[in-house]
Structure formats: structure tokens, C-alpha cells
Amino acid sequence: MPRSEALGRGMRLTGLAADIRNEWRAGNRSRLARLLVVALVVIAIATFVGSIMTGAADASLANVWRWLIGEADQALSIRDRIIILDIRLPRAVLGMLVGASLAVSGVVMQGLFRNPLADPGLVGVSSGASLGAVLLIVLGTATFGPLFALFGFYALPVAAFFGGLVTTLLLYRIATRGGRTSIATLLLAGIALGALTGAVTGVLVFMADDKQLRDLTFWGLGSLAGANWTKILAAAPIILLSLAVTPFLARGLNAITLGEAAAFHMGIPVQRLKNVAIVSVAAATGASVAVSGGIGFVGIVVPHLLRLVIGPDHRYLLPASALLGGTLLILADMIARTIVSPAELPIGIVTAFIGAPFFLWILLRGRSNMGL
Amino acid sequence: MINGLDFRRLRRSGLALGAFALSATFLLPAVAPDAPAFIRTAMAEDTQKADVSRVVSVGGAVTEIIYALGEEGRLVGRDSTSTYPEAAKTLPDVGYMRQLAPEGIIAVNPSAIVAVEGSGPPEALAVLKEANIAFTSVPETFDKAGIPTKIRAVGAFLGVEDKAETLAKSVEADLDAAVAEGAARADGERKRVLFILSTQGGKVMASGQGTAANGIIELAGAVNAVGTFPGYKALTDEAIVEAKPDVILMMDRGGEHAAKAEELFAMPALSLTPAAQNKALVRMDGLHLLGFGPRTASAVRELNAAIYGKKANASQ
Numbered sequence: 001m002p003r004s005e006a007l008g009r010g011m012r013l014t015g016l017a018a019d020i021r022n023e024w025r026a027g028n029r030s031r032l033a034r035l036l037v038v039a040l041v042v043i044a045i046a047t048f049v050g051s052i053m054t055g056a057a058d059a060s061l062a063n064v065w066r067w068l069i070g071e072a073d074q075a076l077s078i079r080d081r082i083i084i085l086d087i088r089l090p091r092a093v094l095g096m097l098v099g100a101s102l103a104v105s106g107v108v109m110q111g112l113f114r115n116p117l118a119d120p121g122l123v124g125v126s127s128g129a130s131l132g133a134v135l136l137i138v139l140g141t142a143t144f145g146p147l148f149a150l151f152g153f154y155a156l157p158v159a160a161f162f163g164g165l166v167t168t169l170l171l172y173r174i175a176t177r178g179g180r181t182s183i184a185t186l187l188l189a190g191i192a193l194g195a196l197t198g199a200v201t202g203v204l205v206f207m208a209d210d211k212q213l214r215d216l217t218f219w220g221l222g223s224l225a226g227a228n229w230t231k232i233l234a235a236a237p238i239i240l241l242s243l244a245v246t247p248f249l250a251r252g253l254n255a256i257t258l259g260e261a262a263a264f265h266m267g268i269p270v271q272r273l274k275n276v277a278i279v280s281v282a283a284a285t286g287a288s289v290a291v292s293g294g295i296g297f298v299g300i301v302v303p304h305l306l307r308l309v310i311g312p313d314h315r316y317l318l319p320a321s322a323l324l325g326g327t328l329l330i331l332a333d334m335i336a337r338t339i340v341s342p343a344e345l346p347i348g349i350v351t352a353f354i355g356a357p358f359f360l361w362i363l364l365r366g367r368s369n370m371g372l
Numbered sequence: 373m374i375n376g377l378d379f380r381r382l383r384r385s386g387l388a389l390g391a392f393a394l395s396a397t398f399l400l401p402a403v404a405p406d407a408p409a410f411i412r413t414a415m416a417e418d419t420q421k422a423d424v425s426r427v428v429s430v431g432g433a434v435t436e437i438i439y440a441l442g443e444e445g446r447l448v449g450r451d452s453t454s455t456y457p458e459a460a461k462t463l464p465d466v467g468y469m470r471q472l473a474p475e476g477i478i479a480v481n482p483s484a485i486v487a488v489e490g491s492g493p494p495e496a497l498a499v500l501k502e503a504n505i506a507f508t509s510v511p512e513t514f515d516k517a518g519i520p521t522k523i524r525a526v527g528a529f530l531g532v533e534d535k536a537e538t539l540a541k542s543v544e545a546d547l548d549a550a551v552a553e554g555a556a557r558a559d560g561e562r563k564r565v566l567f568i569l570s571t572q573g574g575k576v577m578a579s580g581q582g583t584a585a586n587g588i589i590e591l592a593g594a595v596n597a598v599g600t601f602p603g604y605k606a607l608t609d610e611a612i613v614e615a616k617p618d619v620i621l622m623m624d625r626g627g628e629h630a631a632k633a634e635e636l637f638a639m640p641a642l643s644l645t646p647a648a649q650n651k652a653l654v655r656m657d658g659l660h661l662l663g664f665g666p667r668t669a670s671a672v673r674e675l676n677a678a679i680y681g682k683k684a685n686a687s688q
Contacts, residue, residue: 056475056478057481058479079504082478082502083478086502086503087474087475087478088475225473226493226495228499231495341479342467343466343473344473
């Protein structure tokens with residue numbers, strides 16, 4: 001790239017940062033939010049490329065790129081290609097998808113339940129999805145043979161989706177009374193459902209043989225290590241579709257902040273909104289859990305962090321969460337696979353290390369305005 | 373329905389969305405290959421004889437065999453279960469055998485991988501295969517015949533069949549001799565051994581059929597006290613009392629305190645067993661005991677001696 005152009009781009013980026021700072025000072029939330037979304041796009045792309053460039057093994061991204069666009073003499077090493085295209089790229093893509101889906105699911109649930117603590121992981125939706133997946137692994141071909149035959153490699157995401165959906169519906173049923181969702185009931189019911197699905201999972205783990213157990217341990221900690229194009233192809237349609245629906249929910253979720261009755265009087269089709277929101281959360285969470293196991297805290301940390309900066313407007317919160325969620329998960333995966341290289345850590349450990357202290361900090365900081 | 377979720381409406385809007393989400397994915401299996409490869413070309417050269425000059429060894433027994441064959445010069449990496457001999461620990465550790473990371477393995481630049489059966493996950497192995505790294509899975513059985521089979525498999529892969537044959541023969545003879553002592557024993561005097569994997573939270577995890585522990589107990593001429601279930605399971609207190617073990621067998625995880633035996637036998641269920649009355653606790657190095665590698669004959673002798681007390685060097 002010519003020097004002047006690089007300089008120009010650099011100027012524009014520093015300009016963006018300066019703009020964001022100015023708007024933050026001026027307290028102009030919506031303009032700040034728009035700028036931040038732009039900044040997050042840049043950061044996400046940079047992280048994505050950075051993650052493809054770093055890892056335990058040496059590989060030349062430039063060579064692979066030249067090969068991809070057909071410029072290279074075909075001397076591209078198989079090693080380079082495998083590392084970049086079959087190992088790092090799927091992990092980055094899956095990290096982006098799963099991170100975005102968890103963060104957006106968090107935003108939608110928090111908006112829907114008008115509760116800052118709602119998170120697919122915290123209220124049992126993820127464990128419900130895990131249960132669906134574990135059921136499929138343990139009872140496997142004997143019981144679910146037809147399902148395998150019908151869905152092929154989609155069987156696992158589909159099972160996880162139904163596990164997540166059933167849990168979400170139950171949770172919603174239990175916590176909502178007279179059109180009002182009780183925060184306390186929601187959290188307690190979430191804990192109860194989490195315990196219940198955990199117990200059923202425990203029974204299945206007990207029944208499992210050694211080989212199935214190996215497949216199962218994965219669900220507890222979560223990992224992007226198994227990322228490959230087959231998994232992405234299985235999960236991406238479900239995740240992308242449920243993410244694509246959420247922008248249409250933004251206005252409704254904003255209105256619901258004032259209460260469901262108020263939203264209804266503002267002309268929001270509240271019931272339909274809730275239904276769509278629940279199905280999309282269950283689908284996104286289910287598909288994410290199916291391909292990457294239970295990765296915690298992304299759904300709660302990302303939306304909170306963004307709410308602190310850009311405020312509660314879902315029109316910006318949703319895209320910003322998707323971007324930041326994906327970025328954070330890719331970063332966490334980079335840490336997971338480089339810190340003890342050539343071995344690697346489960347990513348759930350990394351997200352919990354980042355997420356849990358942050359969560360506590362939020363808790364202490366905003367105790368009063370969270371109704372706790 | 374006034375409150376809560378309106379299922380009739382859900383059927384129309386929500387489930388329609390769900391159904392669409394699911395049906396959209398049906399269109400894709402046709403496009404998707406059943407393997408993770410992004411591009412699958414230039415694979416033909418893989419069919420010729422594998423280059424086994426730079427090897428990653430996965431599984432403690434496999435690593436031991438490579439050292440026993442004197443082929444350790446080829447090793448460029450090992451998994452975390454490969455802790456013997458001491459020199460193996462200086463090799464880069466590519467992680468736990470069941471949770472291998474493809475990039476970590478590629479990073480040590482191997483031309484081949486020898487792994488014990490059950491290593492994985494399958495996704496990682498698929499990627500490594502794609503990367504033209506020769507791979508072989510060494511069959512694992514927890515009986516006498518399994519060990520020479522492993523040695524021959526490793527030898528054949530490394531192209532040192534003759535050395536492997538010699539090693540297999542000597543290991544086999546040694547093993548036969550070690551096992552003969554135990555096998556000669558009359559059924560009536562065979563002791564009942566309970567292998568305890570862990571006692572986490574007062575819960576005794578014991579080994580049933582088809583486990584390495586079961587295999588080594590039988591080779592040592594003893595009886596597995598809990599041979600009624602497959603794999604490792606948590607036992608109830610009553611089942612432990614019923615099992616009437618004469619000897620408790622555990623892995624020596626190193627740095628264990630002497631008081632541990634007392635604690636163990638103070639557990640209510642265990643305190644009622646013959647093992648507790650005789651304070652019969654045997655601790656052995658996990659890889660030595662359960663590895664089913666070249667050292668198994670010595671493990672059999674050590675265990676046999678510890679159980680039946682023929683030699684003085686039995687551990688407490």
C-alpha cells in the first residue's frame with residue numbers, strides 16, 4: 001500500500017478515536033454509539049486478521065492469500081494452507097459467530113426480561129442446550145438413529161437447539177405471570193432449570209461409556225479447538241439467521257424497557273416480539289453450544305460493557321454486541337491456544353478468567369441501579 | 373390464554389422462524405463435504421511410504437516403546453501422559469492425548485504421529501491427516517497379548533521391524549514368566565483387589581471390566597473385587613463392603629503423605645473391608661501400573677509381590 005494512503009488511513013483512525021472521545025465528553029450518546037460501531041468493525045477485522053496471523057506454528061498468511069487470489073506459483077506449502085485455512089480460519093470464523101451469538105443472545109434476553117442478569121449461560125438456556133447435545137451423544141444412534149439419518153451432521157446443533165428452546169420456553173412460562181416477568185422468579189427458575197438439566201446430564205454421564213465420556217467432557221468447558229468447516233456450515237445458518245432477526249427487535253426491546261404494557265400501548269406487538277426473541281435466542285445459543293460447548297460470561301460481560309459506554313439503545317447495542325462478542329471470543333481463543341503452546345487451554349477457562357472478575361466489578365459498581 | 377406465552381401465536385410466528393432456520397440448513401449438506409478440509413488437492417503423494425524421521429508420540433506406553441527400541445532420536449514431541457523415561461519430559465508437550473490441538477502438533481514440525489488407540493479428538497486427527505502428517509493408531513488392549521502387538525505396531529510404523537520383533541519377543545518372554553507366578557496360584561488363595569481411581573469427596577471411583585486396572589490385577593494373579601460393571605464407576609459404600617477386597621490398589625501420584633492410608637481406611641465403608649484390617653494398601657506409579665507398555669512385566673512382579681508379600685520391597 002502506498003505510504004500516503006497508509007498515512008491517510010492512520011489519520012482517519014486517529015480521527016475516529018478523537019471523535020469518539022469528543023462525543024463521550026459531550027455526552028452525545030447516539031452519535032457516540034454510531035462511531036463506536038464503526039470503530040468496533042475496524043477492531044473486529046483487525047483482531048480477526050491478527051488471530052489468523054498468530055499461533056503456535058509458523059505460517060505465512062501472505063503466501064496463502066496470494067495462492068487464494070490465484071497469483072502464486074503453485075508452490076504453496078500444504079502446511080501453510082492447512083494451518084491458515086483449515087485450523088486458524090475456521091477457529092476465527094467460529095469464534096466470531098459464537099461470540100456474536102452469545103453476546104446478542106445476552107442483549108436480547110436482558111432486554112426481554114428487563115433484567116441485567118439474564119444471560120443464556122446464567123439462566124440455564126446453555127445447560128438446556130448442552131443437555132440436548134449430551135442426550136444425543138449418550139443415547140446416540142440406538143435411540144436417535146433416525147435423527148442422525150435425517151439431519152446428518154446437523155443432528156447435534158438441532159438437538160442442542162431443541163434443548164435450548166425447551167428450557168427457554170419453560171423459563172419464560174415460569175417467570176411470566178399476567179404479562180409481567182418477575183426478575184426474582186426468573187433467576188431462581190433459571191437456577192432450578194440449570195440444576196435440573198445438570199442433573200439429567202449427570203445421569204447420562206454416569207451411563208456413558210469411556211468413549212462417550214471423552215466426547216462429553218468438552219461440553220463443560222467449551223472450546224473452539226474442534227472448529228472445522230463442517231461445524232461452521234452446520235452452525236452458521238442457524239446463528240446468522242437468528243442474528244439477522246434481532247435488528248428488527250431493537251425498537252420493540254427499547255419500548256419494553258418501559259414495561260410491557262407501555263410497549264403495547266406504543267403499538268409494539270409485544271407477544272409476537274417475545275416469541276420471535278425467544279426462538280432466536282434459543283436457536284443462536286443452541287447452535288453455539290452445539291459447536292463450541294458451554295462458553296460462559298460472553299453474554300453478560302459484553303452487553304454490560306457496551307451499555308456503560310453507549311447506553312441502553314438496542315439499535316446500537318445489538319450490532320455493537322455482536323462485534324465485540326466476536327472480537328472478545330477470538331481474543332480469548334488466541335490466548336487459549338498460545339499461552340501453553342504447543343498444548344492449549346479450554347477457552348471456557350479464559351472467558352471465565354476475564355468474565356468473572358469483570359462481572360463482579362459491574363455488580364459492585366451498579367448495585368443500586370440494578371435492583372439488587 | 374391471557375398471560376405468559378401464547379402457544380397458538382408462537383406456532384405462527386416463532387415456530388415459523390424456527391422451522392425456517394432449520395429448513396435452511398437442509399439445503400447445505402449437499403454442498404458440505406463430510407470432512408473438515410477447506411481444499412482437498414495435492415494429496416496423492418501421501419500414499420507413498422511415510423517419512424518417520426520426525427515423530428510425535430502420543431500415549432505413555434507408545435513413548436516408552438520408542439525409547440525401548442532406541443528410536444528416541446526421532447521424537448520431536450510427546451503428549452502429557454508420556455512421562456517415562458525421565459528424558460521424555462524434556463520433549464515439547466503437545467497436550468493431553470484426548471485433547472490434542474492440531475496447530476500445536478504442527479508447530480513442532482513432525483512428519484509422523486504414533487498415537488495409542490483412543491487419542492483424539494477426531495477433528496484434530498482429521499486436520500493432521502490433511503496436513504500430510506503420517507499417522508498411525510496403535511491398538512490398545514489390556515491383556516498380555518496387547519503389549520507385543522503394540523511394540524510390533526510401533527516398530528512397523530517406524531520401519532524397525534527387526535528391532536521391534538526382538539523387543540516384542542523379550543518383553544513377551546519376560547511377561548510370560550512374570551504372569552506365570554500369579555497364574556500358578558490356586559483359585560482359592562487368589563486375593564481380591566479393589567483398584568481405586570480416586571476418592572474425591574468421599575466417593576470411591578473403582579475400576580470394573582475392560583479397564584487397564586482390571587487387566588493388571590488379573591495378570592498379577594489376583595481378582596478384581598468389582599468385576600460386574602464396565603469402565604470406572606463410583607461405588608456405594610455397601611458395594612464396597614460387599615466386594616470384600618483384601619487389598620486396595622491406588623496410583624501413587626507422588627508427594628502423597630503417609631497419613632493418607634489411615635484416612636483411606638478410616639472411610640466407613642472401607643474400614644469394614646479385609647483390606648482395612650490388614651492395612652493392605654498398594655500404591656504404584658500410574659504409568660508403570662496401567663501403561664501396558666514394555667515395563668508391564670515389572671509392574672506385574674511388583675504388584676504380585678505387593679499383594680502376596682513375597683518380597684520385602686513391596687510398597688505399603
